[in-house]
Amino acid sequence: MTFTEKLQALRQLMLVQNVDAYIITAADPHISEYLPAHYKAIPFACGFTGSAGTLVITQDFAGLWTDSRYFTQAETQLNGSGYELVKLKVPHTPEYINWLLEILPKGAKVGFNYELITVALALEMQDSLAQREIGITDVDFINTIWLDRVGLPQGNAFLIDEEAAGFAISAKINQVRAALKISKADYHLISSLDDMAWQFNLRGNDVDYNPVTLSFALISPEEVKLFIDQQKLSQVDINTLTEQGVTLHPYGEVANALQNLPKAPRVFIDPKRTCFRLFKCLPVDSKIISGINPSTHLKGLKNNTEIKHIRKAMLHDGIALTRFFKWMEDHLGKEKITEWSAAEKLATFRAEQASFVGLSFNTIAGYNANGALPHYSVTAESDQEILGDGLFLVDSGGQYLYGTTDITRLMPIGNCSSTQADDYTLVLKGLIEGSKLIFPEGTKGYQIDSICRKPLWEHAINFGHGTGHGIGFFLNVHEGPQNISPANVDIAFKPGMVTSIEPGIYRPTQHGVRIENLVLCIPHGSSEFGDFLTFETLTLCFIDTAIINKTLLAPDQIKWLNQYNQQVFHQLQPHLSTEEAAWLKVKCRPI
Structure with missing residues (x-):
């Protein structure tokens, strides 16, 4: 079926079941950012492959609501699909709710799959639409027309030992139980896969790209139930879980377990990371306690063991990146190198490192205009040869048994324009200002965000994505609870949080600039004004100085850059060949 034929089939099902608007979300029952193939309904329906978007279908209109990261990509991928791009004014907001209120008549019905929408969003939609007596209903039209849909993933799962994780499973359960006691909850449902992993x-x-396995958990003071396909686990791991006080149950039995909770249970859920269908399974007399999963807060604070391992991952990642950029420089102009082949070559250098498991996300390798797409994904059609003059942006990361990496670097190719040099330098200024920041305890991400953007704002430049996100320990490359963005997220930075800093400048059809490091929040010291924090940069890869406009940098920024590059050289040099070390030494020369 073509996309237009699929749209026609969906509209026919809507007519049969009297559904006036049908919503398709980018989600699974665990409200994951990255989805198993079984749940990639939006690419199936319209061809759009971005990680954030919502389809809304009526008999007269079909649209994709997404944010500025994906405008150009969406316009290309939606061409001829029957869907139109609707540009979100504010990222991650359900602006289509107000649109539905405007165009639907009183008494209309809006359908969506309750399994693929958060409790928070479903309740917001239900309450908002009720203003015009518009109802909601649980329907899954996609499954009806997706005749060759793949099944649920059946990959093996495994436990990492206490030596790697820093804490035993039972110790982590006790930490969560302590949080539940404070909130006076009888039960805690965990749906999010990275929380399950931790x-x-x-x-x-x-x-x-995410080392997780489909599972749910129900924790109470007396027992811990893990809902998972036991065939994924070895007998040794099953025995370990049992010894740690965990009972195993089939993956599909979580709904039944919720339906059979005792009378009037007090249940703690994260309404932004729990699906509406499981919420509807809870007894009607349940007392719902809403909040961020306790494990999300605990997971975000890396323990000393995790930090030690993360440093090791950064070292190995830095070795791979050094070899990659040297290979690029040695071979450009001598053989054909494209965005695709460069990304593949980088993956081979990472694969040579000890304990490498895989990539942490699909490598973004964009040359010139393709680099202006923040979430560019190279295809056979878009693959561009890296030749001539310009900027080659590489945003990539690796999963290691001892950590997760995420880094962006720019490689100047040939002769770069003054605009490219200025953009590069301004983005670097933003990175440096965030990296060397000293701030009081209680500081939130939106406050740090403005400091990173200030060098760009001074030139009337801005970018449409957040400045930074939390990152997992051999886990998801994006994790909470903290972030660095304009959004008013009420989470203070604390020692142990690992976060990216990645400002950017994007000039459509010309070039994109982004430079990204991972930083660890650490104590800085105390004074009569309170306790202060700062960041330690963890990423170990040189920042190219070839096209820097030095006149745009302040002396303290130049000092930071020189010290950082020298640190990179001294830590990586012992692990490189003589030739590689000599090459890196030149790249790390002070400016």
Whole structure:
């Protein structure tokens, strides 16, 4: 079926079941950012492959609501699909709710799959639409027309030991139980896969790039139930879980377990990371306690063991990146190198490192205009040869048994324009200002965000994505609870949080600039004004100085850059060949 034929089939099902608007979300029952193939309904329906978007279909209109990261990509991928791009004014907001209120008549019905929408969003939609007596209903039209839909993933899962994780499973359960006691909850439902991974020292390969496995958990003061396909686990791991006080149950039995909770249970859920269908399974007399999963807060604070391992991952990642950029410089102009082949070559250098598991996300390798797409994904059609003059942007990361990496670097190719040099330098200024920041305890990400953007704002330049996100320990490349963005997220930075800093400048059809490091929040010291924090940069890869406009940098920024590049050289040099070390020494020369 073509996309237009699929749209026609969906509209026919809507007519049959009296559904006036049908919503398709980018989600799975665990409200994951990255989805198993079974749940990639939006690419199936319209061809759009971005990680954030919502389809809304009526008999007269079909649209994709997405944010500025994907405007150009969406316009290309939606061409001829029957869907139109609707540009979100504010990222991650359900602006289509107001649109539905405007165009639907009183008494209309809006359908969506309750399994693929958060409790928070479903309740917001239900309450908002009720203003015009518009109802909601649980329907899954996609499954009806997706005749060759793949099944749920069946990859193996495994436990990482206490030596790697820093804490035993039972210790983590006790930490969560302590939080539940404070909130006076009888039960805690965990749906989010990265929280499941942290809670049970559990890893898997059910989702590309994210070492997680499909599972749920129900924790009470008396017992811990883990809902998972036991065939994914070895007998040794099953025995370990049992010894740690965990009972195993089939993956599909979580709904039944919720329906059979005792009378009037007090249940703690994260309404932004729990699906509406499971919420509807809870007894009607349940007392719902809403909040961020306790494990999310605990997971975000890396323990000393995790930090030690993360440093090791950064070292190995830096070795791979050094070899890659040297290879690029040595071979450009001598053989054909494209965005695709460069990304593949980088993956081979990472694969040579000890304990490498896989990539942490699909490598963004964009030359010139393609680099202006923040979430560019090279295809056979878009693959561009890296030749001539310009900027080659590489945003990439690796999953290691001892950590997760995420880094962006720019490689100048040939002769670069003054505009490219200025953009590069301004983005670097933003990175440096965030990296060397000293700030009081209680500082939130939106406050740090403005400091990173200030060098760009001074030139009337801005960018449409957040400045930074939390990152997992051999886990998801994006994790909370903290971030650095304009959004008013009420989470203060604390020692142990690992976060990216990645400002950017994007000039459509010309070039894109982004430079990204990972930083660890650490104590800085105390004074009569309170306790202060700062960042330690963890990423180990040189920042190219070839096209820097030095006149745009302040002396303290130049000092930071020189010290950082020298640190990179001194830490990587012992692990490189003589030739590689000599090359890196030149790249790290002070300016």
